[in-house]
Amino acid sequence: MYYKESHTLILNNIERFIDLTKLEKQKYLSLLTEIKVKKKAFLMQANDVTKYEYFITKGCLKVYTLDEDGAQHISMFAVEGYWTGDMASFMTKEPTRYFIKATEHSELLGISRTNYHLLFQEIPKFEKFYRILYQxxxxxxIQRSNHGMSLTAEERYIEFKKKYPKIVNRITQKDLAGYIGITPEFMSKIISKVNRM
Amino acid sequence: MYYKESHTLILNNIERFIDLTKLEKQKYLSLLTEIKVKKKAFLMQANDVTKYEYFITKGCLKVYTLDEDGAQHISMFAVEGYWTGDMASFMTKEPTRYFIKATEHSELLGISRTNYHLLFQEIPKFEKFYRILYQxxxxxxIQRSNHGMSLTAEERYIEFKKKYPKIVNRITQKDLAGYIGITPEFMSKIISKVNRM
DNA sequence: GAAAAAAAATGAACTAGTTTAAGACTTTTA
DNA sequence: TAAAAGTCTTAAACTAGTTCATTTTTTTTC
Structure with missing residues (x-):
C-alpha cells in the first residue's frame, strides 16, 4: 500500500507519538482537505473565523499580527512538517487577529473543526497525539516567551540561526526582523555585525 | 460523599473539560501526593530532575531562571488553581534550568511521572483533559511570546494588571519586573508614571 | 520592638534599539 | 527587458530601558 508524499509526511509526523492501523490511517486521511496557496496569497486574514488547522507538506508561510503602525509581528514561520493555524479562533469560533501568508508556493493538509472533533470520537488515541503535540x-x-523578554535582539538572532538553520535562508531579513521583534534597519546592523565577528 | 477543600479544587479544575465518575475521582485522587512549601523554600532548583507536576491549592510560587548576572527571569506566578512544574524535565528526565520558590506558604498536589503515565492507562479520558489544558x-x-517582543514594558505592565488583578497585589515590584522583563528600577518608574495618569 | 535585611524610589550617565531619510541593490511584473 | 516595487544598507538624531550609586521605606528576624 502506497501513500502519496504529503500523506506519508503527515502520517510519519503522527506516528512519532501513536501507532495507527492501516484502517485508522485511511480513516484519518479521509478527514483531511488538500489546500494549495500561491506565493503571497493569504491562508487566513484578521477577522476571519478560521475553519481549519493546518499541516504544511510543502512551502513556507508566515503567521503574524499587524499593529496600528502597520508593522508585522511574526509569531512563526511554518515550513514542511509544521502544524499551524490559529487555535484560539479554531476552538472558540471567534474572529482571528492573525494573518497567514505564503512566502513560497505552499501545499497543506487541513482538518476542519467538525472533523477535528469527529476524529477524537472515531479514533480516541488522537487525544494522546494532540496531548503530546501541544505539550x-x-x-x-514557554522558552520563547522568556527569551523574548530577557535576551538582547542580537542573542535572539544567534539563537534563531542555531535553532532553525534551514529557515534563515528561506525568509527575508525584514520578516526575520518581524519575528525577532525589531526594525528591519536594526536587523541589518545586527547581521552585518555578527557576520564581521 | 465529601472531599477536602484541596480535592474539591482540583476536581473542579478537571471537570471543566471531562466528566468523572465517583470511582474515577477516587482513583485519581489516590495518585496524588500532598506537598507543603514554606515561604522562601524551593519546590525545585536548577539541575534537579523534577519528579512531579504540580497543582496549587493554596499560596503563591514564582517560576524562574537565573542568568549569568544573577537576574531572575520569571516565567510565571502560580497561585491557587494553577498548574505548574517543568514539563520538559518532567517528560525527558533531563535536569531542569528552573527554580520554583514559594513567595507565600503554599500547598500543592503533585502527580509523579509514574502516576502521570499510569493515569492515562487507568482513565484514558485524562488524555482529553491534558489535551485541552495544554491547548x-x-x-x-503564544500571545505572551508575541507581546514580549512587540509591546513596550509599560504596555506589558498595564496588560498584566488587567489580566491578573489579584496577583499584582500579592507579589513584590521586583518580582513583577522579573516577569515583565525589565529592571526593578525601571519598573518603579513605570508604576509611578502609570499611577500618576 | 530594635536591628538587620530586603524592597522601593530617585537621579545622572549610559547603551540598545527606533525613527527618518536617502541611495544602492534585487526581485517582480508588464 | 525596462520600469516599478520592494528589500537592504548606512548614518544621524532620538527614546526606551539599563546601570550604578544613594536614600527612604517596608519587611523580616531574633
Missing amino acids: RSLISY | RSLISY
Whole structure:
C-alpha cells in the first residue's frame, strides 16, 4: 500500500507519538482537505473565523499580527512538517487577529473543526497525539516567551540561526526582523555585525 | 460523599473539560501526593530532575531562571488553581534550568511521572483533559511570546494588571519586573508614571 | 520592638534599539 | 527587458530601558 508524499509526511509526523492501523490511517486521511496557496496569497486574514488547522507538506508561510503602525509581528514561520493555524479562533469560533501568508508556493493538509472533533470520537488515541503535540509546543513557547523578554535582539538572532538553520535562508531579513521583534534597519546592523565577528 | 477543600479544587479544575465518575475521582485522587512549601523554600532548583507536576491549592510560587548576572527571569506566578512544574524535565528526565520558590506558604498536589503515565492507562479520558489544558496554555503563551517582543514594558505592565488583578497585589515590584522583563528600577518608574495618569 | 535585611524610589550617565531619510541593490511584473 | 516595487544598507538624531550609586521605606528576624 502506497501513500502519496504529503500523506506519508503527515502520517510519519503522527506516528512519532501513536501507532495507527492501516484502517485508522485511511480513516484519518479521509478527514483531511488538500489546500494549495500561491506565493503571497493569504491562508487566513484578521477577522476571519478560521475553519481549519493546518499541516504544511510543502512551502513556507508566515503567521503574524499587524499593529496600528502597520508593522508585522511574526509569531512563526511554518515550513514542511509544521502544524499551524490559529487555535484560539479554531476552538472558540471567534474572529482571528492573525494573518497567514505564503512566502513560497505552499501545499497543506487541513482538518476542519467538525472533523477535528469527529476524529477524537472515531479514533480516541488522537487525544494522546494532540496531548503530546501541544505539550511539546508549549515547552518551546514557554522558552520563547522568556527569551523574548530577557535576551538582547542580537542573542535572539544567534539563537534563531542555531535553532532553525534551514529557515534563515528561506525568509527575508525584514520578516526575520518581524519575528525577532525589531526594525528591519536594526536587523541589518545586527547581521552585518555578527557576520564581521 | 465529601472531599477536602484541596480535592474539591482540583476536581473542579478537571471537570471543566471531562466528566468523572465517583470511582474515577477516587482513583485519581489516590495518585496524588500532598506537598507543603514554606515561604522562601524551593519546590525545585536548577539541575534537579523534577519528579512531579504540580497543582496549587493554596499560596503563591514564582517560576524562574537565573542568568549569568544573577537576574531572575520569571516565567510565571502560580497561585491557587494553577498548574505548574517543568514539563520538559518532567517528560525527558533531563535536569531542569528552573527554580520554583514559594513567595507565600503554599500547598500543592503533585502527580509523579509514574502516576502521570499510569493515569492515562487507568482513565484514558485524562488524555482529553491534558489535551485541552495544554491547548489553552499554548494559546496564552503564544500571545505572551508575541507581546514580549512587540509591546513596550509599560504596555506589558498595564496588560498584566488587567489580566491578573489579584496577583499584582500579592507579589513584590521586583518580582513583577522579573516577569515583565525589565529592571526593578525601571519598573518603579513605570508604576509611578502609570499611577500618576 | 530594635536591628538587620530586603524592597522601593530617585537621579545622572549610559547603551540598545527606533525613527527618518536617502541611495544602492534585487526581485517582480508588464 | 525596462520600469516599478520592494528589500537592504548606512548614518544621524532620538527614546526606551539599563546601570550604578544613594536614600527612604517596608519587611523580616531574633
